[in-house]
Amino acid sequence: MKAFIEFDEVLLAKVLNECIDRKIGFEAFVMAAIRDALDEPEDSGAREFDIAGIVAKAVALATMLAPGSEFHTDSVCPPADWNALNSGERKIFGKAFRKAVEGSTPPVAQHAGRTSGNKAIYKRV
Secondary structure, three states, X not given: OOOOOOOOHHHHHHHHHHHHHHOOOHHHHHHHHHHHXXXXXXXXXXXXXXXXXXXXXXXXXXXXXXXXXXXXXXXXXXXXXXXXXXXXXXXHHHHHHHHHHHHOOOOOEXXXXXXOOOOEEEEEO
16 A cells, blocks of 8 residues: 655655665665554565665766766666666665765766756766
8 A cells, every 4th residue: 555645854854864874765664663653563575675786786887987978877777776666765776876976986976966857967077
């Protein structure tokens, strides 16, 4: 069953950062928080994903691009991984990817802006 919840921006930012830190998906985090609040046991069928592994693959693909070229995260993330992520997980991936490419020494890429559809644009350094 699907439910739509409107989050306060500050709370959502904290949740997304916590998801990155714990390397779990947004949906899994929210479900665990609800289970904790209700004191319910965890469902063994909960889906987890390896955000660090997906980011590492995407960074490796980004390093193969020509310096100065522009790209989006979905163009450097392997299609099977990208399609397996839900929208919340893609946001977590995007934040972790930006941190990885801009925080590496030397930087792999820099955030160059956003498209009209709010997709992040990166420029290979």
